Amino acid sequence: MNEIVFHPDRDLDLIGVGRLCIDLNANEIKRPMEETRTFTKYVGGSPANITIAASRLGLRSGFIGRVADDAFGRFITGYLRQEGIDTACVVTDRPGSVTGLAFTEIKSPTECGILMYRDHVADLNLESGDVDEAYIRRAKAIMISGTALAKSPSREAVFRVIELARKHEVVLLFDIDYRPYSWASRDEIYTYCRLAAGQCDVILGGREEFDLLEEAGGAEEEDFATAKQWFAHRARLVVVKHGGDGSIAFERGGGVYRAGVFPAQVVKTFGAGDSFAGAFIYGLMQGWAVDRCLEYGSASASIVVSSHSCSEAMPSRDQIDEIIRKHMPSQLSREGTHL
Numbered sequence: 001m002n003e004i005v006f007h008p009d010r011d012l013d014l015i016g017v018g019r020l021c022i023d024l025n026a027n028e029i030k031r032p033m034e035e036t037r038t039f040t041k042y043v044g045g046s047p048a049n050i051t052i053a054a055s056r057l058g059l060r061s062g063f064i065g066r067v068a069d070d071a072f073g074r075f076i077t078g079y080l081r082q083e084g085i086d087t088a089c090v091v092t093d094r095p096g097s098v099t100g101l102a103f104t105e106i107k108s109p110t111e112c113g114i115l116m117y118r119d120h121v122a123d124l125n126l127e128s129g130d131v132d133e134a135y136i137r138r139a140k141a142i143m144i145s146g147t148a149l150a151k152s153p154s155r156e157a158v159f160r161v162i163e164l165a166r167k168h169e170v171v172l173l174f175d176i177d178y179r180p181y182s183w184a185s186r187d188e189i190y191t192y193c194r195l196a197a198g199q200c201d202v203i204l205g206g207r208e209e210f211d212l213l214e215e216a217g218g219a220e221e222e223d224f225a226t227a228k229q230w231f232a233h234r235a236r237l238v239v240v241k242h243g244g245d246g247s248i249a250f251e252r253g254g255g256v257y258r259a260g261v262f263p264a265q266v267v268k269t270f271g272a273g274d275s276f277a278g279a280f281i282y283g284l285m286q287g288w289a290v291d292r293c294l295e296y297g298s299a300s301a302s303i304v305v306s307s308h309s310c311s312e313a314m315p316s317r318d319q320i321d322e323i324i325r326k327h328m329p330s331q332l333s334r335e336g337t338h339l
């Protein structure tokens with residue numbers, strides 16, 4: 001069991017909120033972007049990737065976001081529908097905005113870069129009026145990503161989502177999802193992400209992402225200090241991702257869980273966090289103990305880092321189960337440390 005209580009009788013398990021964009025992943029891998037000639041197009045955007053991951057695992061999923069009135073916007077909406085994700089609240093933006101593009105460079109399994117084209121993007125035109133209370137009320141959980149707070153009117157729309165989710169007892173999950181290209185300043189990140197994270201039940205982020213939201217770390221080990229800081233707000237579960245070094249999760253009730261990583265034939269590193277989050281959330285919603293959720297997320301991530309794409313590579317339950325069967329639990333430990 002875990003400490004997150006989801007409303008039982010809702011017809012949507014998870015609603016993603018925010019960025020819907022296009023990944024253009026270099027086909028010529030082990031080359032710098034300057035030498036790349038061709039790309040493969042996938043749906044992208046961290047919230048979209050997470051929602052696709054969750055839907056692939058069987059969660060009944062929806063999305064609140066805006067797409068551009070262009071061929072990429074239509075491609076994204078069609079792909080979400082093809083994946084069984086409800087798109088009733090995916091709004092086509094007024095003409096003039098564009099779809100965010102993420103050109104990815106795969107120089108080596110550990111050197112991957114992303115060239116973001118994010119000017120005038122439709123996803124940051126999400127408005128409070130796009131947030132339908134009746135839609136929110138249908139959900140057990142809502143996943144918010146930090147980048148949706150980077151600009152107005154998307155920023156106000158996210159706070160409207162938070163307000164309605166709290167009103168209707170919808171579990172709020174916050175993925176810090178720091179992407180520097182959309183933010184005007186560090187102050188804004190600190191201000192708005194802290195405000196949002198302070199309202200959420202579950203917070204996920206990398207070590208560096210949490211550092212952006214916190215005063216200087218305390219004397220204790222940083223991750224423990226992070227968890228204590230967020231337990232002073234609403235959080236019941238804090239998950240710190242450490243890339244190839246694994247992850248650690250803290251429950252407000254005192255449980256501390258560490259997970260290593262599963263072996264992977266790494267093609268690219270990005271997409272690890274989104275696949276981890278989608279599978280971790282799936283585990284939470286099955287009522288699994290946190291250590292099992294970490295293991296599921298870690299196994300999912302090992303599959304996606306071994307693939308060329310993010311969204312399209314999101315694994316099925318069978319694929320994840322096979323990885324876990326093959327490799328057994330990876331240095332999972334549960335420390336009954338009380339914070």
Ligand SMILES: Nc1ncnc2c1ncn2[C@@H]1O[C@H](COP(=O)(O)OP(=O)(O)OP(=O)(O)O)[C@@H](O)[C@H]1O
Nearest residue numbers: 241242243244246247261270271272273274298301
């Ligand atoms: N090289 C790897 N091999 C296997 N698993 C990995 C690897 N890198 C990351 N993971 C798994 O994915 C999880 C999340 O990775 P990471 O901390 O890089 O998230 P992130 O920075 O949010 O990723 P993203 O690049 O998608 O934004 C890790 O905690 C780990 O379980």
Ligand SMILES: O=C(O)C[C@@H](O)[C@H](O)C(=O)CO
Nearest residue numbers: 023044045046102270271310
């Ligand atoms: O989230 C983004 O804008 C980039 C993603 O589309 C890309 O797939 C990635 O970096 C996933 O972590």
